[in-house]
Amino acid sequence: MKAIYLLDTNVVSEFAKVKPNAHTLERYYENISRCAISATVWQELIYGVERMPKGKNRRTVENSLDAIRTNMEIIPYDSFAARICGELLAKCSASGTPSPIAASQIAATAIANNMILVTHNMHDFEILCKNSMLKTEDWWQM
Secondary structure, three states: OOOOEEEEEHHHHHHHHHOOOHHHHHHHHHHHHHHHHHHHHHHHHHHHOOOOOOOOHHHHHHHHHHHHHHOEEEEEHHHHHHHHHHHHHHOOOOHHOOOHHHHHHHHHHHHHOOOOEEOHHHHHHHHHHOOOOEEEEEOOOO
């Protein structure tokens, strides 16, 4: 089955938490075969774990990343997504509300692959939704 949900970094980060958001995990397990992450999210996850001090917490997060890498498709950031991203960045800047580059890349990957972006960080994606066909869902809400 083709993935239809592109998970943002804050969604995937829930998997490694001691007390993850139960509703988010429930929605993930209901849709597990239809979820993927973008190469940009993968980059952010690797960056985050590399900044952690050595120890038990880091090993727990590394194990979570290994499971993600094994069990979830990583959608590449390709030339089509890059074009969409460039256009989005320009539109957002022109409207006086620049968007973070990583958020723009994640949004562009979702748009390019006709996917729904799942995030709890609606603030960063609000301007992108206004300037594109980006569809988002927040799985934190009950």
